[in-house]
């Protein structure tokens with residue numbers, strides 16, 4: 531007598547919520563132990579993993595679709611900064627208790643929308659229980675023409691310090707989500723904008739090819755501008771100097787500074803921006819900025835790299851600002 535295989539709860543969950551996201555033929559519809567794909571000819575693979583943990587990178591009661599989006603986007607942001615285009619992603623998720631169907635439906639819907647929008651299908655993953663908080667780890671794979679990955683090490687004295695988008699919205703958005711009353715004077719639209727910037731960052735995929743063509747070095751800003759700039763300058767063997775008067779700010783961040791000038795520190799050192807930070811030779815900057823603008827991503831030059839080491843930040847009155855710790859550190 532044949533024994534009929536009963537799908538487990540985990541199997542059903544994968545089949546129902548994750549299989550529809552596994553559009554890449556190499557994912558084998560998530561019916562095998564592993565995905566299998568042929569590396570694209572003439573390209574290098576670019577691999578990156580970023581984990582997000584409840585109450586560290588998001589809040590367990592954030593809308594589940596935004597958690598799915600953020601989990602993927604923080605990885606896509608790394609690929610963009612390396613000049614890479616997405617191929618696909620692996621998802622490892624640990625649930626603290628029983629899996630609520632409504633939650634996972636919204637999570638996989640948000641994730642799926644972004645897998646489609648960013649052309650980054652799900653290739654596989656793992657699903658477990660944990661005694662700890664909800665954690666979601668995505669490993670993304672991308673491609674660059676061989677030898678063309680944009681590194682962190684490579685900034686040269688004279689290069690401009692360039693950032694994409696606006697800086698500080700993620701850190702201010704975190705304050706809004708936490709219910710910071712000092713920001714209550716912002717309009718509803720501004721508060722909503724900041725919250726969305728924290729929950730659903732915008733990976734700058736359109737910059738990937740432009741960075742390959744123009745940048746000496748790049749990274750994404752995940753732990754705060756000043757600290758991340760210090761990392762890039764350090765591995766490049768260069769110093770950097772930026773001016774806060776040149777920082778690109780959203781109107782919400784600009785108004786926030788009117789109400790609470792002390793938030794300049796948050797804007798400079800808070801995490802969650804997921805903008806691109808790049809070292810661009812001065813003579814290449816006009817072409818880079820024009821192409822970026824055409825691609826819909828504003829960029830700004832906020833300073834320059836120099837010889838020696840260390841990061842100097844000039845404040846609103848051209849005074850040097852001091853930072854104990856320039857970036858968010860988990861340890």
Ligand code: ADP
Nearest residue numbers: 544548560561562563564621623654655656657
């Ligand atoms: P194994 O026992 O080998 O770990 P699983 O039953 O965990 O296999 O996974 C079966 C298939 O489902 C595999 O293709 C795996 O990649 C995929 N998978 C499991 N969990 C996830 C997930 N959270 N997201 C995407 N794919 C998943």
Ligand code: MG
Nearest residue numbers: 655656657658
């Ligand atoms: Mg497994």
